[in-house]
Amino acid sequence: MNRIHLDKIKSYESPPRIVNIFSKKEIKMMQQLYTDLPERVFNKKQNVKKKAWIQNYNKELDKIYFDKLKDVLGDFKMDTLKSETGEDFYGLFHESFSPLTLHVDSGFIEKDIIYKQVVTPLSSFGDTVVFKNKWYGRSTSFTSDPEELKFKPKPEQNDRSCEHLGEGEFDKEIHQKYLTHIDINNLKGLKIELIYNWKIGETLIMDRSHIHSASTRIKEKKLGLTTFTKK
Numbered sequence: 001m002n003r004i005h006l007d008k009i010k011s012y013e014s015p016p017r018i019v020n021i022f023s024k025k026e027i028k029m030m031q032q033l034y035t036d037l038p039e040r041v042f043n044k045k046q047n048v049k050k051k052a053w054i055q056n057y058n059k060e061l062d063k064i065y066f067d068k069l070k071d072v073l074g075d076f077k078m079d080t081l082k083s084e085t086g087e088d089f090y091g092l093f094h095e096s097f098s099p100l101t102l103h104v105d106s107g108f109i110e111k112d113i114i115y116k117q118v119v120t121p122l123s124s125f126g127d128t129v130v131f132k133n134k135w136y137g138r139s140t141s142f143t144s145d146p147e148e149l150k151f152k153p154k155p156e157q158n159d160r161s162c163e164h165l166g167e168g169e170f171d172k173e174i175h176q177k178y179l180t181h182i183d184i185n186n187l188k189g190l191k192i193e194l195i196y197n198w199k200i201g202e203t204l205i206m207d208r209s210h211i212h213s214a215s216t217r218i219k220e221k222k223l224g225l226t227t228f229t230k231k
């Protein structure tokens, strides 16, 4: 796709950072909210359960969350789909039983000024691997598998692409330690920006354009909350 505001998008970019904005009590409230929310999708292929943060289940927490994001992000809009009644979802809870592979959550709308994504671990083991490499097309899953590449996405589904691939073998030690669920040949030309070890009480903030993946390290399952934002 053709990003209409690519310069604007880039002007808002900054290195990933880790912040401590939520108290233990607030993290507990988020874990409880996850339990209370209705199940939305169980993606069998990805082996991940997702629940949208629907507003008004816990109004106090809605306000805390929005205000704290505003403190660290400045002005932003939510970009995590909307409920049937047109209200913004505040994020997506994802409970993974196997690690997600290489992708980008850059959105689907040409005119949008994509901004930051905010990842809050709600369980304490595992990692998010953030690559320096960026992508400004639609949300995409990256693969070198010719069969996968034939996939034709529906409007809100990820593209498939191998155009992330570049020159240079990927670091074998890092592959062995964190990324054995991904074929090392599918990591050619990628460089690590940050390997974020999940820790409860922390929140990772990064540009929507960063290619990223989960690490292989999962102890039974992993629970996190991600909020996508735009300007």
Ligand SMILES: [Fe+2]
Residues within 6 Å of the ligand: 103, 104, 105, 212
């Ligand atoms: Fe993601």
